[in-house]
Amino acid sequence: MILRGPRVVGPDGVHDDCEVVVTDGQVTALRTVRRGEAAVDLGGGWLLPGFVDLHCHGGGGAAFSSADGDEIRAAADFHAAHGTTALLASLVTDAVEALCAQLAAIADVVERAGTVVVGAHLEGPFLSAARCGAQNPAHLVPPDPAVFARLLDAARGALGMITIAPELPGADEVIDAALAAGVVVAVGHTDADFETAARAFDRGATVATHLYNGMPKIDTRAPGPAVAALERAAFCELINDGVHVHPAMQRRVDPDRAVLVTDAMAAAGTGDGRHELGGLPVVVRDGVARLETSGTLAGSTLTMDRAVHRAVTDTGWSMRAVAAAASTNAARALGLEAGTIAAGSPADLVHLDEQLRVRHVVRGGRITRSP
Numbered sequence: 001m002i003l004r005g006p007r008v009v010g011p012d013g014v015h016d017d018c019e020v021v022v023t024d025g026q027v028t029a030l031r032t033v034r035r036g037e038a039a040v041d042l043g044g045g046w047l048l049p050g051f052v053d054l055h056c057h058g059g060g061g062a063a064f065s066s067a068d069g070d071e072i073r074a075a076a077d078f079h080a081a082h083g084t085t086a087l088l089a090s091l092v093t094d095a096v097e098a099l100c101a102q103l104a105a106i107a108d109v110v111e112r113a114g115t116v117v118v119g120a121h122l123e124g125p126f127l128s129a130a131r132c133g134a135q136n137p138a139h140l141v142p143p144d145p146a147v148f149a150r151l152l153d154a155a156r157g158a159l160g161m162i163t164i165a166p167e168l169p170g171a172d173e174v175i176d177a178a179l180a181a182g183v184v185v186a187v188g189h190t191d192a193d194f195e196t197a198a199r200a201f202d203r204g205a206t207v208a209t210h211l212y213n214g215m216p217k218i219d220t221r222a223p224g225p226a227v228a229a230l231e232r233a234a235f236c237e238l239i240n241d242g243v244h245v246h247p248a249m250q251r252r253v254d255p256d257r258a259v260l261v262t263d264a265m266a267a268a269g270t271g272d273g274r275h276e277l278g279g280l281p282v283v284v285r286d287g288v289a290r291l292e293t294s295g296t297l298a299g300s301t302l303t304m305d306r307a308v309h310r311a312v313t314d315t316g317w318s319m320r321a322v323a324a325a326a327s328t329n330a331a332r333a334l335g336l337e338a339g340t341i342a343a344g345s346p347a348d349l350v351h352l353d354e355q356l357r358v359r360h361v362v363r364g365g366r367i368t369r370s371p
Helices: 068-080 096-112 145-154 170-179 194-203 222-231 304-313 319-335
Strands: 001-006 007-009 014-017 018-023 026-032 046-049 050-056 084-092 117-123 159-164 186-187 235-239 258-259 272-278 280-285 288-291 349-352 360-364 368-370
Touching: 001 084, 001 360, 007 018, 007 319, 014 319, 026 170, 046 050, 046 319, 050 117, 050 258, 050 304, 068 084, 068 096, 084 096, 084 319, 096 145, 096 186, 096 288, 145 159, 145 170, 159 170, 159 319, 170 186, 170 194, 186 194, 186 222, 235 319, 258 304, 258 319, 272 288, 304 319, 304 349
Parallel strands: 007 046, 050 084, 084 117, 117 159, 159 186, 235 258
Antiparallel strands: 001 018, 007 014, 018 026, 046 349, 272 280, 280 288, 349 360, 360 368
């Protein structure tokens, strides 16, 4: 299959008059258009690597924490229609037994393939009570290698990332155990000072969970974990919904280290109303999700295509920078081969029109969504 029409955002920049050759689910060439050969003409716009979402709790009314395979697949399909071709199914803090059941259900979905879910992300239960945000404090537990081992076993190889507050006693041991198991470690929902957070990154943590959120504000005398992440983290998550992070703060992150995430809950795509996150009541008003009891932000209703649109229009990033933040960097964080349009890469692509709306999604070399 030959894809033709849009400008192609490759790892080295934007290519005009370019076509992408796809064979057996892989990109085999980027080349100058050969007018005499038959091709699928996608029209104008932009062709980017498919979006990779490191942090997503659900969407379309379905939650990844349901422990129900059909619901997990429904949430995944909702985000796939918005250009996501790989994601981590994120779980909020819950009782350890419940998390084990949820991880096992996600592992089942990953093993059967056919969805965009490539693994699970544990956002808890080893988080700071002072910065737990919309996490249920009743289920927070101190970092414990034995508890982590139970969670790891339940995931059967599907645990991709875990968020930890590094200031908690036992955090170093869990960080070491996670890294030894090949699990990406993220720092987040933390009340750590700069030095403690910096040590966690030096120890091997590579991701800052939703930078600036779930952590102390930056102070000139106590810069805290946000500045430690800006200095030391390989990748910084950003919830680019216009609520969680001001565009000026987003521009403080190098696009080659930025990772656009949705942090979407089940309410994404369902409109305003009452919902639930981790057993806590949530109200969505004007598209913004907050805990009913405290008004604390409770994830988002964001989709990756909207995050990309805002990154261009509000943040002012180039399309190459946006492709890196929406796909390449997250793929690098997880060690995936995806996240780029180059010979040898998976043919996971998203076609946007001139208004940056999703027109086509290509997964495994097949066009799965069209106008």
